[in-house]
Amino acid sequence: FSGRLLVSKDGRGVDPEEALQNKVVGLYFSAGWCSPCRDFTPVLCDFYTELLEETQPPAPFEVVFISSD
Numbered sequence: 001f002s003g004r005l006l007v008s009k010d011g012r013g014v015d016p017e018e019a020l021q022n023k024v025v026g027l028y029f030s031a032g033w034c035s036p037c038r039d040f041t042p043v044l045c046d047f048y049t050e051l052l053e054e055t056q057p058p059a060p061f062e063v064v065f066i067s068s069d
Contacts, residue, residue, distance in 0.1 A: 006064065023060040031068035 001016035008014050028044065030037040044063065051059040 001064075020062055020064075023062050026061070026063045027066060028063050029066045029068055033069070 001020065004016055005013045006016045006019065008019070030041060032038070048061070048063055051061050
C-alpha cells in the first residue's frame, strides 16, 4: 500500500504505513451485487468490532475493503 491513501471507516484519509504498522491485515474483496458478500459483511463487521472494541488490549487487526463495484 506504499504511496497510496486509504480511507478509514469514518471517511478520513489515512497513511497505510502508519495505520497498518505491526497489524495483521485482512484484505476483503466484496461487491454490492454479490449476495454471498452481502451475507458475509455483517458477520465480518461483528468479528471486527469484537476484536477491536471488546478485547483489552484491542487486537492488532485491520481489514482493508477492496470494492469490486
